[in-house]
Amino acid sequence: MSKQSILHQAAGKFEETRFEKIHNVIFESSNDASILVANEIADLIKSKQSLNEKCVLGLATGSSPIKVYDELVRMHIEEGLSFKNVITFNLDEYYPMEKENIQSYYYFMHDHLFDHIDILPENINIPDGTIDTDIYDYCTSYDKKIEKVGGLDFQLLGIGRTGHVGFNEPGSHYNSGTRTITLDYVTRADAAPSFLGIDKVPRKAITMGIATIRKAKRIVLLAWGINKAGVVKKAIEGEISSQVPATYLQSHNNTTFVIDTDASSELTRVKTPWLVTALSWNDHLKRKAVVWLSELLGKSILKLTDKDYNDNGMSNLLVEEGTAYDLNIKMFNVLQHGITGWPGGKPNADDTNRPERANPPKKRVIIFSPHPDDDVISMGGTFDRLVEQGHEVHVAYQTSGNFAVADTEALKFAEVCKFMSKSSSDVEAVINNIKNKEKNSIDTLDVRKLKGMIRRGESIAATRYLKVPDENVHFLDLPFYETGTVKKGKLTDADINIISKLIEDVKPHQIYAAGDLADPHGTHKVCLDALFMSIEELKSQKFMDDCWVWLYRGAWHEWETHEIEMAVPLSPDQVLKKRTAIFYHQSQKDGAMFQGDDSREFWVRVEDRNKLTAQKYNNLGLADYAAIEAFKRYIF
Incomplete structure (x- = not known):
């Protein structure tokens, strides 16, 4: 399915600019975006079914695709969407990693998708995090298996803050295939909450390579939240570089980035739209533009000149406002009025230009x-x-x-309780549970x-x-x-x-x-x-x-x-x-x-x-x- 399918269903949400090198669609809600992507996958599955063909999906893990999987499961249960013709290949897996480990991507995929649909077990392919011999041959065979079934029809991706897709960290080669890789510290830090500490996050992983991913007929990358805004800008607007592996997708002819408002916030057309097109200025944009210009030039607002505005794409704003002086005073006052030492409102004060109401005086x-x-x-x-x-x-x-x-903090408190308690059998049980806690077990x-x-x-x-x-x-x-x-x-x-x-x-x-x-x-x-x-x-x-x-x-x-x-x-x-x-x-x-x-x-x-x-x-x-x-x- 081509990128035009998302364009058609998300009409008006994309406006291509000279800054952007990858097609992207911005949504206010990650839920709405995820449902649309799930519908595209479902349409592809049904299209292949009508031709009696297999549908080969490349799948991602992490928080970004969770809602996509939720929607696919819903369509299976409520609408009868069948996955019997689907073959899946997951992008990556930690190494070493046992399948039963709740942090494994094997566990993740079964928990979020496979255990709830009718996909044939033999059609599920996830890199084996327990392989201990001939890893090179294993990785090569993973790529060959993808080729043998006709290649990936659709590849779903997330993006890490290092710019990685799959676990292709900075430095990954354009022609790389499936292989083992050492994880970047930032990637491990982002995964630390799932592992209850960075020291427990594996240092290596098995990942599909850049070349493997780029062979997919259709690629959709998901990015949600302010944490991803910086790397999304680099991937969409930056030069192709091994230091931001996601930029390699710029040379793929059928890729769409599906992002939410926060993840799009650093894109030029979002952050500084006056550099892209003529605007219909509202109060929010005026405030945003004046603050940006002040920070860009290192000048206080009241020192900005007509030339400063004209030189930075805002000449039509001055046409509306008259002069820089008038605009500067207006925006300075807006910001000044937002400052208050009375967050609950100042009693018996004129609150016309205050952010909170004076009444009631005690809230x-x-x-x-x-x-x-x-x-x-x-x-x-x-x-x-x-x-x-x-x-x-x-x-x-x-x-x-x-x-x-x-656990160490809990043990400290439990041992204090034991010391203070005359009847300590319950406390002793808690202490033993903490001391004897097995790896990956739930408290x-x-x-x-x-x-x-x-x-x-x-x-x-x-x-x-x-x-x-x-x-x-x-x-x-x-x-x-x-x-x-x-x-x-x-x-x-x-x-x-x-x-x-x-x-x-x-x-x-x-x-x-x-x-x-x-x-x-x-x-x-x-x-x-x-x-x-x-x-x-x-x-x-x-x-x-x-x-x-x-x-x-x-x-x-x-x-x-x-x-x-x-x-x-x-x-x-x-x-x-x-x-x-x-x-x-x-x-x-x-x-x-x-x-x-x-x-x-x-x-x-x-x-x-x-x-x-x-x-x-x-x-x-x-x-x-x-x-x-x-x-x-x-x-x-």
């Missing part, structure tokens, strides 16, 4: 925290301000966070409870430090999270109802929630989806008319300056107070399990981010603050 507030430390990490200073300024602040920890507690329920209680105790200590009454701290323990493994369950009515009940009980004037969308299957995104579903159910109720929702970002990313609608400056003392609140979450300090490829501790990372945000505001010509926390309003 009921719920801070939703996906994990039991996101509240203080991401908005600890604002949290403190809200409490100090007399608002009724509630904190809702959406998940237990037990999965992020290391017992009692161990998970212990880890959850560790996170609870830390959270209560932090909220008490910030002077929140214990009765205003809510541990929701959403059911979707409580699987004991990296793979979480699907959202259900049970999750939504828990959130809805809290909102109905509190009737908040403000809700704060984590707006991190880097991974569509990550906990932050699932927690945000659950909140949005709850709000959708409740929005017709009268009290919701007075409820505003503010989104904060996590430890990894901040809102772009032009996106920020409320900027809360922090004094040096508040920066230190925020740091202390984070320190109460001791199990997540000193080598937390899920730090990614950033070796800085969370408190250092977020302080640096808050300081950088303040520096950006100062560079634009605004006041000089020690740090700034940023928020974007969600309109429902």
